[in-house]
Amino acid sequence: MNDRHKTVLGEVFANPAMVRELAKNDFKTKFAGSYLGVAWGFIQPVVTILVYWFVFQVGLKQHDVAGAGGLTVPYVLWLIAGIIPWFFFSDALNSAANALVQYSYLVKKVVFAIGTLPVIKVLSALFVHLFFMAFLVVAYACCGLLPTLYTLQILYYTFAMLVLVLGLSYINCALVVFFRDWAQLVNIALNVGIWITPILWRMEAVNLPGWAEVLLKLNPMYYITAGYRDALITHVYFWERPGMTVYFWVLTLVFFLLGDLVFKRLRPHFADVL
DSSP: OOGGGSOHHHHHHHOHHHHHHHHHHHHHHTTTTSSSGGGHHHHHHHHHHHHHHIIIIIISOOOOEEOGGGOEEOHHHHHHHHHHHHHHHHHHHHHHHTHHHHTHHHHTOTTSOGGGHHHHHHHHHHHHHHHHHHHHHHHHHHTTOOOOGGGGHHHHHHHHHHHHHHHHHHHHHHHHHHOTHHHHHHHHHHHHHHHHTTSSSOGGGSOOOHHHHHHHHTSHHHHHHHHHHIIIIIOOOGGGSHHHHHHHHHHHHHHHHHHHHHHHHHHHHHHHHO
16 A cells, blocks of 8 residues: 555554564663663652642642542642653653654665654653553552542543544654754643643632633643543543543544644655755
8 A cells, every 4th residue: 555545553553563672672772871770760750749749738738639439539649640641641742752853764764664653752651651550559559549440441541642642743743853943842832731731730729710611621631630530539430521522532533633644744755854
């Protein structure tokens, strides 16, 4: 089949072993040369969580959060349920935006399936996220909140986030080749995004006008972070929020189709620019 008629993921499914090995190597080389190596991939998020916990709970006296069955959940547990998926989203989107530039020597190879490069970056970030997913479940269990059927939904929300990230990654990495400043704009958007999702503060605790609340909920990552908290704290199934679920998947599909289109249209020019 002509490359113009293939989807970008077609190259991924055609080369699964190669993608898996390159993702492992990318994860290892990300921290190459440091004494602690890949441990930094776990240390940095933990330190960030501790800083936010100290500022918001110790400093700003954030209250515990009401959970299912009348239980109250410490703010730190509510925080990590939202910030851990955000870490993956931010890391994957940032690194995937520079995938073609970083692997320019592979882009210039005529026979290499360059549609796999953004996926390699996303999978590299996913390795750390899988660890923190397990950490989430253990942390909640240690506080007496044992896993339930609701907890399994974090697998669904992780998959949903993965599809969203891939669609955005194909758009961003293609644009960065021609407009290097685009990567900086992505980074700025992520710095703003952690505050407007919201991750660190509860929308219910702030007296927002109705239009502002609706606007914030249009952010697709609101669906993901609220979903993690539904799975672990409030115990709501994703199909109990049909409007948000349909909106998320329609928007994600649009991003994915747009990413596929942009990547394929610009692909013939990547090697010339790089």
